[in-house]
Amino acid sequence: MTNKEHHPNMHHKKAIVSAICMEDGPKSDDVKLLVLVGVYIIMYKAAADASISPMEKYEKEALYSALQGFVGNEWNGSFLYPDPCGWTTIEGVSCDFSNGFWHVTDLNIGDLYDNSLRCSQAAEFREHLFELKHQLEPITIPISSWDSLANSLESLEFRSNPGLTGTIPTSFGHLNNLQSLVLLENGLKGEIPEALGNLSKLKRLVLAGNNFFGPIPTSLGRLTNLLIFDTSRNFLSGGLPVSIGDLSSLIKLDLSNNRLDGKLPREIGGLKSLTLLDLSHNNFSGGLPETFQEMNSLEELVLSDNPIGDYVTRIQWGNLKNLEMLDLSNMGLKGNIPNSMTEMKKLRFLSLSNNILSGIIPSKFENVSTINALYLDGNDFTGKLEFSPRFYSKLRSRFRASENMNLCSSLELTSTRHFPEGVKQCEQESTVDSKDSDPSLKDEYLSQNPHHIIASFGHSGHAVSRFTFCFVARMILMALLSIIFL
Numbered sequence: 001m002t003n004k005e006h007h008p009n010m011h012h013k014k015a016i017v018s019a020i021c022m023e024d025g026p027k028s029d030d031v032k033l034l035v036l037v038g039v040y041i042i043m044y045k046a047a048a049d050a051s052i053s054p055m056e057k058y059e060k061e062a063l064y065s066a067l068q069g070f071v072g073n074e075w076n077g078s079f080l081y082p083d084p085c086g087w088t089t090i091e092g093v094s095c096d097f098s099n100g101f102w103h104v105t106d107l108n109i110g111d112l113y114d115n116s117l118r119c120s121q122a123a124e125f126r127e128h129l130f131e132l133k134h135q136l137e138p139i140t141i142p143i144s145s146w147d148s149l150a151n152s153l154e155s156l157e158f159r160s161n162p163g164l165t166g167t168i169p170t171s172f173g174h175l176n177n178l179q180s181l182v183l184l185e186n187g188l189k190g191e192i193p194e195a196l197g198n199l200s201k202l203k204r205l206v207l208a209g210n211n212f213f214g215p216i217p218t219s220l221g222r223l224t225n226l227l228i229f230d231t232s233r234n235f236l237s238g239g240l241p242v243s244i245g246d247l248s249s250l251i252k253l254d255l256s257n258n259r260l261d262g263k264l265p266r267e268i269g270g271l272k273s274l275t276l277l278d279l280s281h282n283n284f285s286g287g288l289p290e291t292f293q294e295m296n297s298l299e300e301l302v303l304s305d306n307p308i309g310d311y312v313t314r315i316q317w318g319n320l321k322n323l324e325m326l327d328l329s330n331m332g333l334k335g336n337i338p339n340s341m342t343e344m345k346k347l348r349f350l351s352l353s354n355n356i357l358s359g360i361i362p363s364k365f366e367n368v369s370t371i372n373a374l375y376l377d378g379n380d381f382t383g384k385l386e387f388s389p390r391f392y393s394k395l396r397s398r399f400r401a402s403e404n405m406n407l408c409s410s411l412e413l414t415s416t417r418h419f420p421e422g423v424k425q426c427e428q429e430s431t432v433d434s435k436d437s438d439p440s441l442k443d444e445y446l447s448q449n450p451h452h453i454i455a456s457f458g459h460s461g462h463a464v465s466r467f468t469f470c471f472v473a474r475m476i477l478m479a480l481l482s483i484i485f486l
């Protein structure tokens with residue numbers, strides 16, 4: 001496309017800014033290219049020079065500066081190409097006419113054309129490049145011309161541009177040397193092309209935060225060099241392909257916040273290098289594969305908000321010796337907490353909230369020295385909570401055991417400022433004799449012992465200050481009632 005024939009009627013709604021820098025001489029393999037489309041659309045009101053094709057001054061200067069970044073400062077754009085969208089076009093630069101001005105839509109530097117500008121040794125991307133993105137209408141990734149990059153492109157990134165719409169071109173499958181494909185937080189949609197499975201050198205595939213739908217292609221199992229795979233926050237559906245287990249190098253797998261369903265394949269246990277696995281907020285069901293316990297590099301495992309519905313005892317949790325974070329909330333899990341769960345020596349965070357777990361809560365969690373958050377609320381746990389006051393004061397509001405109908409605490413309400421919130425006191429442990437069963441009398445008792453309340457202020461944060469608040473509210477209410485009745 002040249003500019004010579006450009007005419008206001010011929011709109012080329014293509015606004016990809018790209019650049020290829022080739023070193024002179026033989027083609028080298030380590031040519032890197034990065035395509036970035038920024039989020040910012042900067043509008044200036046600048047008077048155009050009426051004698052030449054109208055172009056906003058800032059945009060013209062941005063073009064010169066961006067090009068200087070690639071070809072070197074000695075290149076004098078305003079001298080050589082005073083009318084870059086008009087009578088002195090620059091080879092590789094395309095323009096489009098809209099709203100009374102010419103705007104740069106396409107920038108290609110390198111061996112593309114016979115007289116293309118050559119990149120300097122110290123080529124750089126200048127921020128002026130982003131000022132060239134003037135397109136207010138949604139733009140798409142062009143389908144063609146990727147082939148010319150097949151052997152050179154190592155990294156391709158489009159980040160944070162909601163205006164970038166359309167689909168991933170199948171021709172991306174030809175980018176044999178691509179090691180990193182990052183299409184993060186754009187407005188892209190459509191299915192993930194099978195052809196991405198051809199990118200055998202790919203180490204990072206990040207498609208998070210778009211509108212992709214359809215299945216995860218089985219072909220991606222061929223990406224045996226992949227280290228990071230993140231397709232979170234899309235609308236992907238269908239099952240997790242069995243081939244996922246072939247991604248033996250994978251360190252990070254994040255498929256959270258999609259519509260994936262079906263049974264998790266046992267092959268997932270093949271991910272021996274995986275340190276992070278996040279499958280939360282999907283519709284996976286049909287139980288936990290036992291092979292989970294083989295992923296012994298795991299540090300973070302997040303499976304929350306899936307109707308998995310299994311016995312939590314299915315997994316030998318103690319095998320996951322490196323696990324630091326385990327989120328199993330809202331999964332329809334049943335059974336008793338197995339002892340093995342208290343044997344993860346690095347565990348910092350454990351959530352079992354909102355399941356149908358039963359039995360007693362093992363006090364051995366207190367022996368896991370690293371533990372810093374323990375959420376057990378919304379289950380059917382029974383019996384006595386036996387943690388020490390020290391444990392509650394360490395975890396504070398990061399301990400929850402409320403909404404367990406038949407759970408009680410052996411601690412005396414009046415003897416600690418770290419009583420677990422929303423858990424009733426075990427009846428046989430009462431110390432303030434029978435009067436204690438009447439809550440208003442208990443408040444009376446507390447009001448006679450105000451030191452407990454004062455001592456707790458500023459010490460244990462949320463839980464106690466809320467209790468204090470309830471207490472004060474009740475005192476006010478009682479005072480009001482006594483005014484009315486006396």
Ligand SMILES: *[C@@H]1O[C@H](CO)[C@@H](O)[C@H](O)[C@H]1NC(C)=O
Pocket residue numbers: 076077078079
């Ligand atoms: C580029 O050329 C213009 C004249 O067209 C001149 O005014 C300007 O100083 C030159 N810039 C450099 C950096 O040489």
Ligand SMILES: *[C@@H]1O[C@H](CO)[C@@H](O)[C@H](O)[C@H]1NC(C)=O
Pocket residue numbers: 173174194195197198219
């Ligand atoms: C990419 O993979 C598909 C199958 O998924 C195959 O048909 C196609 O020929 C491959 N293309 C290249 C360039 O390797």
Ligand SMILES: *[C@@H]1O[C@H](CO)[C@@H](O)[C@H](O)[C@H]1NC(C)=O
Pocket residue numbers: 259261262283285
């Ligand atoms: C989740 O999967 C079940 C089948 O296991 C299906 O009945 C249900 O509609 C799915 N829910 C959503 C939100 O897709």
